[in-house]
Amino acid sequence: MEELRIVSINGCLGYGYEVASLENGIAAKPALIGGDAGSTDPGPYYLGSGTSLVKRAQILRDLTPALVKSRAAGVPLVIGSAGMGGGEPNLQFVRRILIDIAREHGLHFKLATIHSEIPNEQVARAVRDKQITPMPDAPPLTEELALASSRIVGQMGTEPFAHALAQGADVVLAGRSCDTAIYAALPIARGYDPGLALHMAKIMECGAQCGIPLAANDSLLGTIRRDHFEVRPLAERRICTPESVAAHTMYEQGHPLILFEPEGEVDMSNAQFEQVDRQTVRVSGSRFQPTRRLRIKLEGARRVGYRAFTLAGIRDRNVIASLDKIEAAVRATVRRLLDQGVTEESFKLGFRHYGRDAVLGPYETVRTPPHEVGTVIEAVADSQELADYVLSLARSSFLHCPFDGRKTTAGNLAFPSSPSDMSAGEVYEFSVYHLMDVDDQLALFPMDWETL
Amino acid sequence: MARLEDLASVLRSKNAGPFQITIDVLFEDEATYRRVRDSAAMTPAAIAPLYGVPGQLVNVIPFDRVRAIKITFPRQSGERGSGSAFDRDVYGAQQHGPLAEVEIP
Numbered sequence: 001m002e003e004l005r006i007v008s009i010n011g012c013l014g015y016g017y018e019v020a021s022l023e024n025g026i027a028a029k030p031a032l033i034g035g036d037a038g039s040t041d042p043g044p045y046y047l048g049s050g051t052s053l054v055k056r057a058q059i060l061r062d063l064t065p066a067l068v069k070s071r072a073a074g075v076p077l078v079i080g081s082a083g084m085g086g087g088e089p090n091l092q093f094v095r096r097i098l099i100d101i102a103r104e105h106g107l108h109f110k111l112a113t114i115h116s117e118i119p120n121e122q123v124a125r126a127v128r129d130k131q132i133t134p135m136p137d138a139p140p141l142t143e144e145l146a147l148a149s150s151r152i153v154g155q156m157g158t159e160p161f162a163h164a165l166a167q168g169a170d171v172v173l174a175g176r177s178c179d180t181a182i183y184a185a186l187p188i189a190r191g192y193d194p195g196l197a198l199h200m201a202k203i204m205e206c207g208a209q210c211g212i213p214l215a216a217n218d219s220l221l222g223t224i225r226r227d228h229f230e231v232r233p234l235a236e237r238r239i240c241t242p243e244s245v246a247a248h249t250m251y252e253q254g255h256p257l258i259l260f261e262p263e264g265e266v267d268m269s270n271a272q273f274e275q276v277d278r279q280t281v282r283v284s285g286s287r288f289q290p291t292r293r294l295r296i297k298l299e300g301a302r303r304v305g306y307r308a309f310t311l312a313g314i315r316d317r318n319v320i321a322s323l324d325k326i327e328a329a330v331r332a333t334v335r336r337l338l339d340q341g342v343t344e345e346s347f348k349l350g351f352r353h354y355g356r357d358a359v360l361g362p363y364e365t366v367r368t369p370p371h372e373v374g375t376v377i378e379a380v381a382d383s384q385e386l387a388d389y390v391l392s393l394a395r396s397s398f399l400h401c402p403f404d405g406r407k408t409t410a411g412n413l414a415f416p417s418s419p420s421d422m423s424a425g426e427v428y429e430f431s432v433y434h435l436m437d438v439d440d441q442l443a444l445f446p447m448d449w450e451t452l
Numbered sequence: 453m454a455r456l457e458d459l460a461s462v463l464r465s466k467n468a469g470p471f472q473i474t475i476d477v478l479f480e481d482e483a484t485y486r487r488v489r490d491s492a493a494m495t496p497a498a499i500a501p502l503y504g505v506p507g508q509l510v511n512v513i514p515f516d517r518v519r520a521i522k523i524t525f526p527r528q529s530g531e532r533g534s535g536s537a538f539d540r541d542v543y544g545a546q547q548h549g550p551l552a553e554v555e556i557p
Contacts (some may be wrong), residue, residue: 040470040545041528041534042470042535042537042542043470043534043542044470044533044534044535044536044538135469135471136469137525137527138469138471138473138533139532139533232530243478245519246515246517246520247462247478247520249475249518250476250515250518251466252468252474253468253474254468254474254511255511256476256513256522257513257515269517271517273517273518304537305537326554358538358551359541360540360549360550362504362542363502363503363548363550364549365549365550365553377536379540380537428536429530429532429536430471430533430539431532432472
């Protein structure tokens with residue numbers, strides 16, 4: 001029976017995996033080895049600042065066996081969403097690591113690097129031309145917001161990957177990518193059903209996260225055939241079950257039954273999940289509906305200020321009972337002590353009380369008074385200097401804040417460290433999370449070629 | 453009556469992108485799944501106030517084949533999406549609490 005096998009190294013390049021799992025995958029003679037390196041999960045900072053959540057040493061450790069072994073086996077290696085955010089600095093960060101590994105191990109190959117940054121002006125023009133659709137629950141995008149963004153990337157679909165592979169790339173390194181594009185591009189190009197290919201890719205993009213025990217930090221084998229696909233964890237001790245694979249199908253997406261991809265929608269409501277052997281699950285019945293209009297998802301981050309924070313413990317009944325009053329008093333004191341020239345708009349102060357309601361805030365349902373609280377005092381301001389200054393005033397005001405019934409007159413806070421205050425750098429937010437109408441995906445995501 | 457967290461085998465929350473929180477509730481057996489799925493506690497109108505969002509923005513979608521219910525609604529934490537200033541849960545991984553305590557008849 002005709003089939004195509006693909007190996008997913010792990011759920012995020014840098015999280016680690018078992019090299020023996022990758023070796024098992026290569027022994028299955030795959031047509032492609034893929035790795036997803038990015039996500040919006042860690043927040044807008046990494047996209048905005050162009051830095052990587054995952055450190056160089058982590059990427060080096062994960063990429064070295066993948067590159068060396070894929071080259072030895074002559075199997076194309078595809079890395080999507082390089083450096084987490086997928087912006088140009090992120091992409092070049094991973095490219096340099098890749099080149100260092102190639103030099104160190106004397107590897108020679110054809111590398112395609114696909115760029116995913118979209119100029120702010122192009123996005124602003126698309127806003128003006130009404131070619132922008134917000135993602136569900138995303139706030140509106142304006143021309144001003146697009147222009148003020150620190151960086152905007154587009155999530156490429158399967159087409160640029162398919163093009164790079166068709167042109168003979170041994171290694172494809174891509175900026176921000178749809179997770180599915182990494183794994184679905186080749187099967188779709190070879191004529192396999194796009195619904196099955198995209199559904200398989202959706203499961204593969206998290207490595208062995210669909211397995212038991214689940215592990216984003218291990219490898220998975222996907223095998224696609226004419227009317228079904230199969231997934232199998234590549235570590236002997238892991239298995240897939242129909243439940244584990246089906247549950248992963250609905251992971252971290254808004255709709256459990258429909259996958260929305262640039263190529264179209266995959267309806268999984270009639271998908272069947274069957275156990276084939278101890279480790280393997282077979283999936284069939286996913287239906288593909290091609291899109292009428294190519295739309296690419298944009299992600300943009302904008303710098304909104306600088307952060308400083310401190311963490312302190314509170315182990316006094318009366319302080320804990322008076323937290324809301326202390327907060328109000330600290331805000332008033334900070335305002336009074338700040339220079340007259342510091343405007344209301346130039347800084348914000350926030351408090352979170354761990355042990356009370358820090359995670360859920362106003363939606364916390366448990367209101368039993370805790371015996372101990374961890375308080376984070378946070379300042380976000382127009383400059384680091386101002387954030388540090390505001391925090392310093394807030395910290396000392398909180399420490400010595402008087403309140404009715406106070407007995408702890410020597411200090412309200414227990415600091416775990418000296419210095420107590422952290423200058424935490426730039427604060428970003430997602431300025432763009434919108435779809436843009438696109439005519440030519442290959443033009444939007446330009447490709448460089450080099451021979452190493 | 454039983455609390456949802458005692459009936460579910462998986463109860464997890466996560467970002468579905470920077471502006472939505474999605475909660476997956478999975479069940480081991482068909483009877484429990486149907487009991488929860490068909491309960492008035494699992495309607496958008498019942499869930500909306502737990503998270504301070506309007507009912508029409510809450511989606512409750514059952515996935516019968518895997519005995520799962522997915523609940524998706526706009527993220528309230530942070531000034532503009534996940535990881536923005538004063539966010540409480542960047543990955544959205546700890547937002548299932550209010551739902552966990554819902555009593556199911």
